[in-house]
Amino acid sequence: MIFKEDTICAIATAMIDAGIGIIRISGENALSFASKIYIDTKGEHSLLNFKTHTIHYGFICDLDENKIDEVMVSVMKAPKTYTREDVVEINSHGGRVVMETILNLLIKIGCRLAEPGEFTKRAFLNGRIDLTRAEAVMDLIHAQNEFSMKNSEIQLSGELFNKIDSIRKEIIYELAFIESAIDDPENYDLDGYNERLTKKNESWLSKIQKLIDSSNEGMIRKDGINTVIIGKPNAGKSSLLNKLAGKERAIVTDIEGTTRDIIEENIRLDDIILHVIDTAGIRDTDDVIEKIGVEKAVDSAKSADLILYIIDSTDSDFSHDERINNIIKENHVIVLLNKNDISDSINVTEEDIHKKYGNDIPVIKTSMVDETGMDDLKKIIGDMFFDGSILPKEEMYITNLRQREALINSEQSLEKVRESLNAFMSEDFLSIDLMNAYSYLGEIIGQEVDDDLVEEIFSKFCMGK
């Protein structure tokens, strides 16, 4: 996908909540795509006639002409542009959510989300920049490659992965059936198949539509470093969240098990955004509602990028929950020995932690009462971020956009299948768009198509002659 020479778009400014952001579009359809969503003060759409290297005031509208944002649009025609292609830049003031909406619109009308470094790559391939820059691009592509390889699956919740995987399995089965019938028509019959596939297709469409909706609500999206606070009940988890957030977000009481559900908050530490999740204390309980909370806590800890494990250092019974031990073995963890202000009754020490989990694990003595250790915590998180041991947020963010793009593309492919079904086209026409949908869904879960179809044909259908 990366090497198609089509029109690409991306948010060109940093992905933090700044006052202004730029969306850049480059490629032969840059002007016509932008024209579809741009409207000037007189209600005109076209950017095509504007002189090159000019900037214009107007609005971005969705396809139903609803205004989304007030913008300035720069028009730069080839060849004197960064990429040597037609370039349009949309200056938006609406913040991240609005910029994302604009980006989604562009994807819907045919733009493709740019790969990392793709603007620069195009600039190089079109003869615009020199080798030193190009080498940097190659490194960037390389880094992104490594990142997305290990990341596309980690980023998905098991539930989402399963949903997409099961749609894909159904699609490839139907494709294999169609192909078997084409290949061995005397053996496999396609009578009445239109009806059967219509039912299937509608069910895939509604599932994908739900996924797209939920992606807007943040089911797929994970802004920032996914940070999960775990610990036994009443160790101070909710206090930590409130301290980090600088406000009362979670209810803090002395009663164990107060937090029964998951509380989430985006918190900014200098340049880093943490998506912090406070969980119910992990312990064995008979309370049905608390039990669900504990399970959720364990689940969210499993998919975390960073775990803040908070221990009540006055706890006389420092025997660990096996579930907590498992989580700690498999994640980046910072241990917080809390309630350090109660210095006369310390029962758990740094040595205990290192003995239990090894010397590499960072341990900080904290107190939520006098804020001891909070600066150390911020510093350690910052170090982990900048040395790359926890994942940088911007790339995460891009991966999320990419997933949504793939969902939208697969939806559009299945809509084409629907059109062909309604027109009673023969099955060989359906398979083109079915295969496209299959391949787009594969992008989300990081799976290439390869010889899937041929494999499916041979494993599910017995070819005759």
Add this chain to the structure above:
Amino acid sequence: MIADNVDVVVIGGGHAGCEAGLAAARLGLKTIIFTLSSDNIAFMPCNPHIGGSSKGHLVREIDALGGEMGKNIDKTFLQSKMLNKSKGPAIHSLRAQADKLAYSKEMKKVLENQENLYIKQSEICELIWEELDKDKDVFLCNEGYEKKITGVKTVTGLIYNCKSVILCTGTYLKSRCLCGEAITYTGPNGLQPSNMLSDSLIKAGIELRRFKTGTPARMDGNSIDYSKMEVQYGDSPVIPFSFDTNPADVQKEQHNCYLTYTNEKTHEIIRNNIDRSPMYSGVIEGIGPRYCPSIEDKVIKFPDKIRHQVFIEPEGTHTNEMYVDGMSSSMPEDVQLQMYRSVPGLENCIIVKNAYAIEYDCLVSGQLYPTLEIKKIRGLFSAGQFNGSSGYEEAAAQGLYASINACMQILNKPYLSIDRSEGYIGVLVDDLVTKDNLEPYRMMTSRAEYRLLLRQDNADIRLRKKGYECGLISKEKYDALLIKEDQIEKEIERLKSVKVGAAAPIQKFMDEHNSPRLKTAVSLSELICRPELDYYSLSEIDPDRPDLPADVIDQVEINIKYEGYIERQQRQVDKFRKMEKKKIPADINYDDVLSLRLEARHYLKKFKPVNVGQASRISGVNPADISVLLVYLENYNRNN
């Protein structure tokens, strides 16, 4: 002793060898075909048909390029059918039952009467080559060659000097046949195998592997009770394979085929004896094809299927033998007899030739360039089952393609190149050279991603020009094609511009054809797009239409009816072509491409793709690697 000096040596006289020999001779090069048996030229050791889904496309393409297979089957078929007629035009496929002996005789006659072509019955046991010298053969060495072919040696000690060799050894290299516990060291049908050439190939640095395939029993037709089977008739009228065959010449009385089924009893016999199958006892080392499974494979792998189809097909007019399609097997013959006799209609069958599996040496096909020349050895080309494919049509297509390229090399003309968007031959060749094929490769329409464009009906439009440029298609035939293309284009234009209004006679016509009435004037082409109407039915309201041949009308209709789909596919092709055009220099050093992943580097070195498109299809090379490669190539081009 040096027996002769020729241009091209073809080793093998099967379907690949015949096309290879004919093409080279027709291009004016002195050519010799070596065969183990000159009485078995173009022999069909397995099924008695030519064509079928996607294979029919290949035959059409062979014909468009100037090959012989289509013409030969048109002369010798017993029954013909167009498969998938009720489905889209892209998957219509011709299949004909062949009279095996007639097919072989007719092909031999064509070879014998071809100027510049000689047939020699003799086993080739050695290739002769010279090592290239880095100082003297600078050009060839830069192209990546290490050796150059200079001739071949027969088992009787004769040496034939030549410029090119085309290996078309089929299933004969170190072959052995298995029927239960019985193993015979022969080629198919008891023919002599070729036991020495493999060693010479290995000595030349070529990597071989072992594949397996199988064939069912042939039965005495007099012992079969056809009344218990469904009769399968041929089509009427018959559509010929060759664009040059006059359709009137192929309308004749056809032979029937018959359909019966296996049953639970058959399956039980197989299950009870499965330990005696060499496939399951581990005696067979070769990898067999999954698309053409033996009956024991079908029964074991698909236990839920209560029956499997069995087609009884004639082997020819010279014999009563019938081919039992769908029941190939390597079971011991006593089990075969029980299992066949459990099938309705075969209760009293007499086996003339037992079913068997055959194992043979073949090439690890990633060693090929897209010209079907073996990398590193200048002048050594290969085709057919030796390349790890299966099927007569796949073999013939490669034989033709490899031979044209061998000739272009000798004649110092541009190679023939057919990409994935131009023909099934392109898909076949590309799959062979870019993939690690772990089983015999068979063509399938699902392998062709641009299949809407690669129809059997337009093979001439797609490929005749290439055939003409190579020199296999005459000026006269090419001019005829240009006229056809012009007629198609003009008629489409006319249908798009001629409008019909909502007048009463038109509305009446719509009512009669159960088509919605017109609200405003529409073009004739818009009406053709309606599923209930077609070109012919519109003649009533299109009085000014020109008189056009049926093949032109077919093209017009297909292009109008499926315009939207065809255009979309065409756009995909345009993108695909851009990558195919980006050449990778032969002397590229992938170690210099710094950001490539190790895996990608490994596979790029192994397959040595000639362009970026091909590189992108190698498994283990991902889009980011391609990006990195593109940036590297741009820089490389600037510096050179």
